[in-house]
Amino acid sequence: MTQKASILTYLGDRALALPTLIDAALTANDRAKYVLAVLQLAAAHAANPLAAAPSLKSDREACGIEDASLDRCIGGSDGDGCGFVHIPGLRKLMAILDKALAAMLAPIEVEAEAVSAPFAERLKRLGAARPDVGDELIDETTIAALTSGRPAGGDGVHLLVMDLHKEILRLQGMLTEERIGEIKVYGIEPEDRPLIEAFGAGVSRTRGLKFDHPGLEAMAARSDGRLLIQNDIGTTDAHVLVIAVEGTTAVVTHTDVHLQRLRFFQDLLGEAGIVWDQLRTEQRSGLAEGDLFYVARGSVAAPDVTTLAKRLDLIGSRLVFLIDWNKARKRLGLLVPNDTAIGILAWAAREEHGHYAFLALGGERLIYDALEQAVKTPLRYGEPLYEMIGLDAARDYLRYALQTCSAGLRQGQSAALISDQLRAELFNHFRSAEQRLLADAGRHARIVLQLAQAVAGAVHHATEAGALERNAAQAKRLESKADEIVRTTRQTVRRISGTEILGKLVEIADDAADALEDAAFLGGLLASTCRLQLPDPLVGLAELLVETAEAYCKAVETAGQVRHGGARETMRDFLEAIDRVAVDEHRTDEQERLVTLSLIQDKADAHLLYLAGGMAGHLEEAADALARAALTLRDHVLGDVMFA
Numbered sequence: 280m281t282q283k284a285s286i287l288t289y290l291g292d293r294a295l296a297l298p299t300l301i302d303a304a305l306t307a308n309d310r311a312k313y314v315l316a317v318l319q320l321a322a323a324h325a326a327n328p329l330a331a332a333p334s335l336k337s338d339r340e341a342c343g344i345e346d347a348s349l350d351r352c353i354g355g356s357d358g359d360g361c362g363f364v365h366i367p368g369l370r371k372l373m374a375i376l377d378k379a380l381a382a383m384l385a386p387i388e389v390e391a392e393a394v395s396a397p398f399a400e401r402l403k404r405l406g407a408a409r410p411d412v413g414d415e416l417i418d419e420t421t422i423a424a425l426t427s428g429r430p431a432g433g434d435g436v437h438l439l440v441m442d443l444h445k446e447i448l449r450l451q452g453m454l455t456e457e458r459i460g461e462i463k464v465y466g467i468e469p470e471d472r473p474l475i476e477a478f479g480a481g482v483s484r485t486r487g488l489k490f491d492h493p494g495l496e497a498m499a500a501r502s503d504g505r506l507l508i509q510n511d512i513g514t515t516d517a518h519v520l521v522i523a524v525e526g527t528t529a530v531v532t533h534t535d536v537h538l539q540r541l542r543f544f545q546d547l548l549g550e551a552g553i554v555w556d557q558l559r560t561e562q563r564s565g566l567a568e569g570d571l572f573y574v575a576r577g578s579v580a581a582p583d584v585t586t587l588a589k590r591l592d593l594i595g596s597r598l599v600f601l602i603d604w605n606k607a608r609k610r611l612g613l614l615v616p617n618d619t620a621i622g623i624l625a626w627a628a629r630e631e632h633g634h635y636a637f638l639a640l641g642g643e644r645l646i647y648d649a650l651e652q653a654v655k656t657p658l659r660y661g662e663p664l665y666e667m668i669g670l671d672a673a674r675d676y677l678r679y680a681l682q683t684c685s686a687g688l689r690q691g692q693s694a695a696l697i698s699d700q701l702r703a704e705l706f707n708h709f710r711s712a713e714q715r716l717l718a719d720a721g722r723h724a725r726i727v728l729q730l731a732q733a734v735a736g737a738v739h740h741a742t743e744a745g746a747l748e749r750n751a752a753q754a755k756r757l758e759s760k761a762d763e764i765v766r767t768t769r770q771t772v773r774r775i776s777g778t779e780i781l782g783k784l785v786e787i788a789d790d791a792a793d794a795l796e797d798a799a800f801l802g803g804l805l806a807s808t809c810r811l812q813l814p815d816p817l818v819g820l821a822e823l824l825v826e827t828a829e830a831y832c833k834a835v836e837t838a839g840q841v842r843h844g845g846a847r848e849t850m851r852d853f854l855e856a857i858d859r860v861a862v863d864e865h866r867t868d869e870q871e872r873l874v875t876l877s878l879i880q881d882k883a884d885a886h887l888l889y890l891a892g893g894m895a896g897h898l899e900e901a902a903d904a905l906a907r908a909a910l911t912l913r914d915h916v917l918g919d920v921m922f923a
Contacts, residue, residue, distance in 0.1 A: 300386035307382035309342035321356035369415040465500040477588035481595025488633035553577040600628035607634040610642035614664040636684040728828040730795035735821035751803030758796035790904035798897035816873035830859035864906035
């Protein structure tokens with residue numbers, strides 16, 4: 280019995296198992312006749328080795344036997360002169376024959392034990408009488424007994440094959456087969472048609488999303504007062520869906536070797552209103568992926584036939600999304616976490632895009648090929664996509680990828696065109712990430728400007744009670760905000776290859792924020808010792824730093840608008856802002872010297888000399904940091920942006 284039929288029989292659906300077994304038995308009949316023909320021709324060739332030997336290759340291929348080595352069985356046979364024939368591949372031939380005879384007996388056993396018992400007894404007796412062929416030697420008498428239509432012993436395998444074939448044809452004749460759309464139906468009632476049509480319509484609506492992958496073969500039959508609908512889904516033996524309908528209630532039974540896929544299917548059918556029983560595990564030996572499979576059974580009670588038909592349509596439309604689902608989950612799991620991968624597959628199913636086109640076009644290789652074009656630095660082996668562009672962006676991009684692959688293949692687009700579309704979209708993601716980083720750099724620049732303005736205001740009003748102390752407290756809060764932007768930027772840069780320069784930019788600019796906070800701190804200490812009028816050069820230096828920070832802000836904000844082939848005015852504004860920062864930095868050097876000279880000439884006391892001088896030094900450090908950040912930004916824009 281085939282494994283698929285075994286599962287159906289286990290599920291208690293004999294009416295569905297019988298057509299499957301009959302189809303398998305008819306194929307088995309051809310295989311048995313092929314083996315007997317090979318044995319007969321091998322014996323003839325051994326007796327006359329100089330004659331041309333046929334291979335029966337076309338016969339082998341016609342009955343679905345894939346082992347091409349069997350084509351050499353006839354030509355490679357030879358006799359030993361003592362009535363024995365050596366046939367290379369004889370053990371394989373006898374194994375095929377035994378399986379074929381068992382498959383031919385299977386539908387008869389399902390139909391009626393009383394009818395099958397004599398056949399089973401003959402098969403057992405003939406098998407016991409057959410000599411062992413472990414050494415691939417067989418005597419001519421045994422070949423004659425196997426292949427003759429009139430064996431000397433009165434019964435033989437050839438006779439058994441012919442008798443089994445007759446009985447199989449009788450059973451086939453008892454089944455009245457017709458088709459409703461793509462569904463084979465047997466012995467149904469008129470009231471079954473709308474429900475079968477609804478299920479078939481759902482399957483047909485999404486069938487194209489499996490492209491050339493086999494699967495979704497369905498049949499329907501009447502059994503014990505119920506309508507039974509069965510779908511093979513894919514090619515896995517234990518992956519079967521059976522729906523038993525009685526009145527307006529349907530019982531859905533789904534078997535699968537993959538628990539995650541079964542759970543996915545249950546979630547996908549949430550709209551169908553199925554109430555699922557507790558999940559069970561079962562074992563059947565010989566399954567392609569092991570002997571363990573899972574069984575989920577649930578029922579849906581509809582108020583009327585029309586509602587039930589809609590729910591059957593929904594169930595049918597979701598089956599295609601189970602084909603190669605586990606493979607798609609694993610491929611996506613190389614790019615995003617497993618739960619995100621399952622979420623993407625659920626989205627693709629609900630939107631009726633599917634995932635098979637993505638697999639057919641290369642799966643994760645498509646994405647890594649696009650990444651190699653989109654990023655400016657070498658990829659790290661096995662690095663997930665979400666670690667490069669962030670989880671949300673990776674999820675959105677992979678949704679786009681599945682949709683684009685599916686739509687592209689359905690529209691007949693070439694694989695090269697689809698790949699180019701994915702590459703362009705991924706580039707947009709990286710471009711968007713760069714824009715986000717520049718925006719963060721702009722936020723950081725504005726905080727630096729706020730710090731500079733606050734210090735300048737406090738220095739200008741140093742004689743006012745609490746001005747310098749309040750500025751010190753405010754500077755500490757602003758510097759903390761700047762640090763948070765730096766931390767966020769570092770995390771983003773670690774995820775996204777090719778953005779390291781923007782991380783370096785913010786880190787350099789943050790030196791200015793630190794220096795300004797240090798200047799404000801010293802100002803706070805200065806206020807606790809005296810409230811003297813600060814030197815005019817220090818006030819001028821603070822005001823000059825405000826101009827420098829303003830120019831840096833403009834440079835960062837304008838950088839986000841610069842494009843290859845963009846407006847000349849934008850590039851001019853950007854370069855002028857950079858130049859302004861550089862010029863102001865030189866002016867702050869001179870202004871710091873004036874502060875020192877003023878303090879010495881005025882014979883300032885030790886506190887004022889140390890604290891005011893320190894403030895001037897930190898302000899000059901801030902200007903120097905802004906100049907270095909501005910030049911870093913200039914190199915990035917003139918290189919990576921304009922010549923990308």
